Amino acid sequence: MTASPPTPPGPDDGISRRGLLGLAAVGGAGLVVGGAAGGALAASVAGAASGSGSTTRYDFYGGHQAGITTPAQDRLHFAAFDLADGATRDELASLLADWTDAAARMTQGLEVGETGAVDGSPYAPPEDTGEALGLPPSGLTITFGFGPTLFETAEGVDRFGLADRRPPALEPLPRFTGDALDPARSGGDLCVQACADDPQVAVHAIRNLSRIAFGRASLRWSQLGFGRTSSTSTSQVTPRNLFGFKDGTANLKAEEPAEVAEHVWVSSEQGPDWMVGGSYLVARRIRMIIESWDRVQLAEQEDLVGRTKGEGGPLSGGTEFAPIDLDATDADGTPAIAADAHVRLAHPDVNGGIRLLRRGYNFVDGNDELGRLDAGLFFLSFQNDPARFVTVQRSLARDGLNEYLRHVGSAVFAIPAGVPEGGSIGDALLA
Ligand SMILES: C=CC1=C(C)c2cc3[nH]c(cc4nc(cc5[nH]c(cc1n2)c(C)c5CCC(=O)O)C(CCC(=O)O)=C4C)c(C)c3C=C
Numbered sequence: 001m002t003a004s005p006p007t008p009p010g011p012d013d014g015i016s017r018r019g020l021l022g023l024a025a026v027g028g029a030g031l032v033v034g035g036a037a038g039g040a041l042a043a044s045v046a047g048a049a050s051g052s053g054s055t056t057r058y059d060f061y062g063g064h065q066a067g068i069t070t071p072a073q074d075r076l077h078f079a080a081f082d083l084a085d086g087a088t089r090d091e092l093a094s095l096l097a098d099w100t101d102a103a104a105r106m107t108q109g110l111e112v113g114e115t116g117a118v119d120g121s122p123y124a125p126p127e128d129t130g131e132a133l134g135l136p137p138s139g140l141t142i143t144f145g146f147g148p149t150l151f152e153t154a155e156g157v158d159r160f161g162l163a164d165r166r167p168p169a170l171e172p173l174p175r176f177t178g179d180a181l182d183p184a185r186s187g188g189d190l191c192v193q194a195c196a197d198d199p200q201v202a203v204h205a206i207r208n209l210s211r212i213a214f215g216r217a218s219l220r221w222s223q224l225g226f227g228r229t230s231s232t233s234t235s236q237v238t239p240r241n242l243f244g245f246k247d248g249t250a251n252l253k254a255e256e257p258a259e260v261a262e263h264v265w266v267s268s269e270q271g272p273d274w275m276v277g278g279s280y281l282v283a284r285r286i287r288m289i290i291e292s293w294d295r296v297q298l299a300e301q302e303d304l305v306g307r308t309k310g311e312g313g314p315l316s317g318g319t320e321f322a323p324i325d326l327d328a329t330d331a332d333g334t335p336a337i338a339a340d341a342h343v344r345l346a347h348p349d350v351n352g353g354i355r356l357l358r359r360g361y362n363f364v365d366g367n368d369e370l371g372r373l374d375a376g377l378f379f380l381s382f383q384n385d386p387a388r389f390v391t392v393q394r395s396l397a398r399d400g401l402n403e404y405l406r407h408v409g410s411a412v413f414a415i416p417a418g419v420p421e422g423g424s425i426g427d428a429l430l431a
């Protein structure tokens with residue numbers, strides 16, 4: 001049995017979070033704003049919304065978690081958390097239930113908690129931190145995951161009684177050639193991926209989930225991203241990475257449901273039961289030495305990637321979406337796509353047919369002591385077995401791009417299936 005199809009996006013309702021709260025308070029059932037009446041109500045408050053985000057709103061509840069095949073939003077705030085020393089299984093369950101409730105509200109453009117940022121007691125800290133007041137939902141998706149350490153036995157004690165629930169596929173990633181990993185930017189018991197079209201909305205989501213976790217879990221590392229480096233829908237224009245190349249052309253797209261089912265979602269044959277309809281997320285913080293790259297001739301840049309820089313077409317010929325011909329040769333008999341070209345080594349034909357759903361983001365985090373930008377690609381991929389990523393990454397050991405890349409952070413997480421309304425993201429695991 002394969003999992004149920006992804007939940008379609010919710011209606012594009014043009015509604016802001018204060019507007020929605022007002023409707024909920026007045027109408028009781030005001031959260032259901034689809035249809036003609038909802039559209040009219042939404043339009044009446046849309047003018048109150050401000051910020052750079054869109055009015056797109058995605059359902060939180062559904063068969064699969066949102067934020068995987070959802071058209072990649074413009075901005076990312078990703079966070080890895082560790083459970084507090086001595087935290088109990090009950091505390092883990094209550095944290096996941098509280099996170100689910102808050103995520104369901106925030107993705108609909110609502111404030112956290114019944115009283116939100118300003119309607120609670122003046123003598124208590126507000127339930128919501130407030131910086132998203134007046135902003136529309138901005139296509140926010142919040143995706144939760146569980147790291148291998150959550151299932152570990154520490155000093156003979158099964159941390160959360162989950163050792164026998166660990167999916168065999170959820171192993172820490174092996175060390176790869178050229179890895180220069182920083183443990184402080186790697187791993188984590190839990191992860192939260194918040195994607196939105198407005199950075200303030202994504203940051204608000206992580207900040208509030210972090211606040212809710214206080215005393216039970218704390219931030220281990222986090223990453224901001226901009227300028228999505230992948231399309232996950234054919235409706236999207238292919239974006240560019242910081243090497244200036246189109247990135248995401250040959251990505252798996254939501255409009256290929258059979259391929260997504262084959263490569264992304266965990267099937268009942270793969271199991272375990274609680275992971276069916278879920279996926280595995282690999283995160284790699286890849287520093288790009290852009291100052292060196294910027295001194296490389298255009299033709300060499302194109303040879304290293306295997307595609308043209310302008311159109312993004314394969315060097316074997318054709319426009320952007322033309323299939324790559326790995327056997328094509330130039331007039332002098334040399335391969336049109338070099339032996340060490342990135343797209344050759346990442347191609348399914350040399351990786352046993354493996355395709356990944358890439359969903360990464362560009363990042364620039366200031367500069368280093370040499371005056372070089374700390375810039376790169378925060379690579380994110382979803383696949384139904386992390387071993388698939390391992391196969392492709394091992395193939396990339398010979399990648400000519402490696403001279404300009406350093407992998408400095410790494411993590412892998414089990415992404416459970418979505419939950420029905422009223423459920424918690426921890427239900428299937430902790431049942
Ligand atoms: C292990 C998986 C991959 C890592 C890590 C990775 C890093 C990385 N990629 C680029 C730039 C491009 N990648 C492109 C294609 C591409 N990359 C991967 C995998 C990883 N990339 C795959 C599976 C593919 C598709 C291959 C195919 O089927 O043809 C491209 C070409 C455009 C595209 O198809 O998306 C570019 C450009 C960088 C800069 C980078 C590390 C920083």
Ligand SMILES: [Fe+2]
Nearest residue numbers: 247342343346
């Ligand atoms: Fe790539």
